[in-house]
Amino acid sequence: MGTNRGGSSSSSSFGRPSFCCKMFPAKPSSPSSFTIIRLFVLLILFIFIFNFYSRAILEDEENLNLRLSSQDSVAQQLPQQLPSEKLWEAPFSAGLHSCVNPTSRYQAFQEGDHYITVRSNGGLNQMRTGIADMIAVSRMMNATLVIPELDRRSFWQDKSIFSDIFDEDHFIDSLKHDVRIIKKLPPELLSVPRARKHFTSWAGLGYYEEMTKLWADYQACSFRTLLCLPSTVIHVAKSDSRLANNDLPLDIQRLRCRALYHALIFSPSIETFGKKLVERLRSHGGRYISLHLRYEKDMLAFSGCTYGLSSAESEELRLLRENTNHWKVKKINSTEQRISGLCPLTPKEVGIFIQALGYPQSTVVYIAAGEIYGGKAHLSELTSRFPNVVFKEMIATEEELEIYSNHASQTAALDYIISLESDVFMPTHSGNMARALEGHRRFLGHRKTVSPDRKGLVDIFDKLESGQLKEGLTLQQLVKHLHEKRQGAPRKREGAPDGIKGRARYKAEESRVHKDLPITVIM
Template identity: 85%
Template sequence: MDKLGVGRENGDLIRIFPVKPSSPSSFTILRLFVLLIVFIFIFNFYSRSILEDEENLNLRLPSQDSVSKQLPQKLSSEKLWEAPFSDGLHPCVHPTSRYQANQGGDHYITVRSNGGLNQMRTGIADMVAVSRMMNATLVIPELDKRSFWQDKSIFSDIFDEDHFIDSLKGDVRIIKKLPPDLVSVPRARKHFTSWGSLGYYEEMTKLWEEYQVIHVAKSDSRLANNDLPLDIQRLRCRALYHALRFSPSIETLGKKLIERLRSHAGKYISLHLRYEKDMLAFSGCTYGLSETESQDLTLLREKTNHWKVKKINSTEQRVAGLCPLTPKEVGIFLKALGYPSSTLIYIAAGEIYGGKTHLSDLTCRFPNLIFKEMIASEEELKTYMNHASQMAALDYMICVESDVFIPTHSGNMARAVEGHRRFLGHRKTITPDRKGLVQVFDKLESGQLEEGPTLRHLVQHLHHKRQGGPRNREGAPDGIRGRARFKAEESFYQNPYPECICASKHHQHE
């Protein structure tokens, strides 16, 4: 810019302000004035952004005074352990008056159940219902031996096979093996659609015109969560909660371990700590891990063929609430809920990734952590070693019977245990709001928040309706269309209310 108050742009002269000779002092004042305008603009812009961020968080931090007025400094012991109010509700799985006894049938369904223990359990319950709808005899399913856990167990190693067959004889005919004369006949090999309805399976009965045996390659998620006949929904509950009892040896040891936990402390929390290598690799969650550990998990994900998503943004996963809580986060969470450091916590999990290094962030707050190896002898566990599904069955029993159950991720076991506890009387199940907690933990990390009354208020406020109390099953979120909505609905096995949980005897037999 020259003395004429004219600037040049692309060779053309542009008048910027009226031409006047300016003294050094007036030029300095002008510069200060421009800087002031810029500063005010930046201040307003960032103030608005900060306010918008605070609104989006939905975590308006209360003052220390308001916190002390709203909450007692410590919750009473009774409040910490008591189950949600569910007066009058009770399990109801009896067939309705319209239900007809099993008619048998000369058609057969063979099944290969896929996944880990609880994925197989719910899949088997689904296949019982499918066999009923298709008027077929169910052959005892073959269990998955190719999953991440490489468990070679057969059905009778995990479940009481005779009890399973006998308890469902009024619903479905079940046999241990296909009749010899049918072993070599051609079978219809079928991938039944996910989230199938009654109409779909009635359509599938056309297969009987050409085949006597149908082989089902996958058992998980074969049935819709909703809009099935009441008797089919109750049959699913009878199959899962009554018929699929664990083998006598697992049942006996599981009850012993529960008694030992009770004799040690009376009450205990079961914590499904999904901080295991497979879970972290599958979800792509690396928060709090070293660079070497992160690369180790990425390598495992890339090498696992059936894990379809190979590139995952760990930060985005965590912010969306899709990562399991870390041991450190669990410790902060439990303390904020009000549980004392002396609380007995049973860890239901496989090997924790990073071992004692990562676990120490939890044990420093809650030293009374118990693993099954601490309450069972080497001799007692010898039979189950190297059989992940059998070990998971022991964990499942201990979790169902605990005073409080807390899952750190919403996987198959977490959903199955929550549903079973609801079925048995809405036992206390605290489901962490992982998306909300990430925002709280980040405030702690940045120094905007400290452990104390404000943190307790935030965490307890986030979870006062996440204690396992009675509620209707949730549908798909708004905006999801087509078949995707079926997958987005809450699992029937996570919340079998109202079909399998009744408020009166009239509803039980309707």
């Protein structure tokens, strides 16, 4: 069986490929063979042509991608303009509004025979907040307040009296249900010795209730009569920061707000001229930014910030700081100050910042500040980006401004009015004017106030300087993201940092009104 299967056979054999003879017979080629060869050649030619054109198409696509990539790169460098309404509109207020009327528990002021005299210290806004605090102090101590004496010894050397800057009659009348205010001490008290007191900083209600003992404890003695009688007058040497920010009775907080935003209005002449300047500004470009550019000699010297200045300028500022007795800190590391976000933005940094927020080059920028240190040399770094930079001298005549010369506080009052009425207020440093205006603008309905995150911006500016970052879309996105919640909208206030205890925590807390008060005013 196996032998028969394994023997020779005419049909097949494992020993030779018999199929070869069937595929390639020994007879001459037929016409169909030439057809197959031609088809084979055409197929090879088609493959060659296909590869050639495919390579060309791929190269074209690569070139197109490179062009698109290049266009995207250029687009990354071009600033994008936001819709106009987004640039200028006030932030969402979440329904919060000012609420400063007295509660039902508030009692009318009871007149007594005790008086407080005050010497306000500092610049305009430092004096304003201090005076508002002394209104509350007078109320808590049940005393009559004599119109405060303004600071004449500060850096600005302004000789203005209260009525030169504020509407004195309005101030007295608007607070008549809260505290008694008089213009001068009664004649019979002018020669009476006063209890001179430097009230503790950041003090609360309990402290001032304790201070009422001064009326009985302090004895005013007369060598002529040899009599010692309880003093009826307390003189307060300083007005700033005499009252705690927080944890005060609700009605005392509301009184502070009424004093600051209702009673302390500027004199009629300043109010009228300030509003006139606002009208002139709007006639130039409609909307405008008020920029509180704190790039002034005293500010830079006090803070020790010399970034971008020459060696000669830095030395000039150091000498000013050394020779100003009431500035206690003399040696300051400028680099550390800047990294910590404690330095005002430079004009160049401000220009980059405003542009990155999306404001067009045509934007009108009003400079609410004194003389810019370095003059045009430094200011040109801002005007090269925003040529419509405006100063008071450009919208007022010399004759109009003459009466304000050598009166820095009155000039600051004009800047305050223009900044309060601006579409956008932008401070470059968190000083007294910045805080006062931010609070006032919140009080009036959360008007747009852009507060630069100076510490965050330093890192961005340094990357621009080193070439790690270029101006354009990426820069815009970084700056806008950093300032999404710094536009003047309602927000929670910050408490004292961890680790701060005792009275120091009151100073470290952000200013705010009572937690139960539906208002977001920063005092």
